[in-house]
Amino acid sequence: MQSAAPREINVLANHSVLNLSFDDDSLCVQPSPLDHAPEVGCCSAFFSRKPRITHTRVPIRQVIDAHCSERTLHLTYVDRNHPKTPMELRHLTSTVIEEEQSSLMSWSEALMELAYAGVHRNRYLRVIINPFGGPGKAKSIYTKKVEPILAAGGCSLDVTYTTHRYHAQELARDISLKYDAVIVVSGDGVVHEVINGLAQHNNPEKAFCIPVVPIPAGSANALSLNILGLKDGLDPCAAALNALKGKQMKLDLFSLNMHDEKRFAFLSHALGLMAELDRNTEPLRWMGDIRFMLGFLYEVARLKTCPIQLSIKVVDDDKQRMVDAANARNSLTQQWSPEPIDDKGVSADEGKWVDFQNPIIYMYAGKGPFMSRTLMQFPASMPDDGLIDIVLQEVIPRKSLIDAIDIAEEGGLFWTKETHYVKASAYRVKALEPSYFLMVDGEEVIFDEFTVEVHPRMATVLSPYGCYPREFKLPNPEDKSH
Numbered sequence: 001m002q003s004a005a006p007r008e009i010n011v012l013a014n015h016s017v018l019n020l021s022f023d024d025d026s027l028c029v030q031p032s033p034l035d036h037a038p039e040v041g042c043c044s045a046f047f048s049r050k051p052r053i054t055h056t057r058v059p060i061r062q063v064i065d066a067h068c069s070e071r072t073l074h075l076t077y078v079d080r081n082h083p084k085t086p087m088e089l090r091h092l093t094s095t096v097i098e099e100e101q102s103s104l105m106s107w108s109e110a111l112m113e114l115a116y117a118g119v120h121r122n123r124y125l126r127v128i129i130n131p132f133g134g135p136g137k138a139k140s141i142y143t144k145k146v147e148p149i150l151a152a153g154g155c156s157l158d159v160t161y162t163t164h165r166y167h168a169q170e171l172a173r174d175i176s177l178k179y180d181a182v183i184v185v186s187g188d189g190v191v192h193e194v195i196n197g198l199a200q201h202n203n204p205e206k207a208f209c210i211p212v213v214p215i216p217a218g219s220a221n222a223l224s225l226n227i228l229g230l231k232d233g234l235d236p237c238a239a240a241l242n243a244l245k246g247k248q249m250k251l252d253l254f255s256l257n258m259h260d261e262k263r264f265a266f267l268s269h270a271l272g273l274m275a276e277l278d279r280n281t282e283p284l285r286w287m288g289d290i291r292f293m294l295g296f297l298y299e300v301a302r303l304k305t306c307p308i309q310l311s312i313k314v315v316d317d318d319k320q321r322m323v324d325a326a327n328a329r330n331s332l333t334q335q336w337s338p339e340p341i342d343d344k345g346v347s348a349d350e351g352k353w354v355d356f357q358n359p360i361i362y363m364y365a366g367k368g369p370f371m372s373r374t375l376m377q378f379p380a381s382m383p384d385d386g387l388i389d390i391v392l393q394e395v396i397p398r399k400s401l402i403d404a405i406d407i408a409e410e411g412g413l414f415w416t417k418e419t420h421y422v423k424a425s426a427y428r429v430k431a432l433e434p435s436y437f438l439m440v441d442g443e444e445v446i447f448d449e450f451t452v453e454v455h456p457r458m459a460t461v462l463s464p465y466g467c468y469p470r471e472f473k474l475p476n477p478e479d480k481s482h
């Protein structure tokens, strides 16, 4: 009969004996009871020649590598110093104590099996880096933080730095289907190019099965925030861990159809104030996401209405029901397996065309709760409900817009009656002014008229959760004005 692999082992590191153990949830590094430190007087902890080893518990998902050669064990994991600080790569090299040498190999293999449970190891990754995205730090983010994690995780890497606009689109159009994922070290603009490149591939259906994994190195990094949540969304190490261990999650896309041309988006269509603030702060890219705040204040000062005619194929307009469905979806995917989830409460065919007449200061249509770190625009969004969430902001006083800044991260305007929030399967817009424009995933498009349709579950991303992690608090019923 085969005995179970040992889950505990004692090793020597930094002149101390450490006890390394793991269970299904975590790896634990702590001083070993076998460690008999020579003590010096009564102030032993202070005067001891040995460095003090603190007790460390690392979630099993954060273990990246464990391998051994003879009596030496190499452990690699990511961890943080404090719950609020970003992740860092850590290595621990140790020597197993002589009596436990025979267990070392089976201990490290058992740990690796748990650390990669349900996940294909040694991924083959296509890496695309925009050295000029956002504050221009993509290259050092990749070489210092991301690449060491991917290399330690045994990935094979084909890396290209973009040299011009649309380079990423060309690379995605010609991508080989043998890759396990395409890693995009940039902001959302380059992800947009990759999505449109995959759509132009000679086998688009298969190409869209290659998961796209954003590593935040742009200004807003909304896709990364939506996949990883507010806490980890701007952390390149957390994003690299997702490239290594994330599971596939399907993502709806939406296409803008204009003059026989189709342009896919994965994140947003913005019109009016929200589009102006994005376009007018383009030269401030180097500031990171602070540029959006400055742009917002400027646009609120000159408050204009949108010169458009708008029709929406509305599938749901009940805010409470939409939030309940999104919350239910999030709790459903806590025991997530990457199988299709058929929990759609509504079907796209049920939509009814509605014309919106009231003057609005912006229209924002999108997927994913966060459009930036400080803006939860679509709290009811789901990655794969086959619908696009649309916000129409009626004219409200400047002061109310300014006040909303403080609560924008929590979806501040959602419940107000001047903020219309619907889920739709399609919409169409006609400009009432020449050379009017919208921002598609943050890229400017001039239009006279266009239609939009949703493409359910067309693209693939990697995710640790199988949903958009976000906290959205319900206000007191008396506070709701809608």
Ligand SMILES: Nc1ncnc2c1ncn2[C@@H]1O[C@H](COP(=O)(O)OP(=O)(O)OP(=O)(O)O)[C@@H](O)[C@H]1O
Binding pocket: 130, 131, 132, 133, 134, 135, 162, 163, 164, 165, 166, 167, 185, 186, 187, 188, 189, 190, 191, 193, 217, 218, 219, 220, 221, 222, 285, 441, 442, 443
């Ligand atoms: N080598 C390059 N030279 C110039 N422009 C490039 C290059 N590579 C990509 N681009 C363009 O840079 C633009 C911005 O890129 P990116 O998405 O990385 O940053 P961002 O727009 O600042 O971030 P976010 O979209 O998150 O706000 C994209 O529209 C892309 O076409």
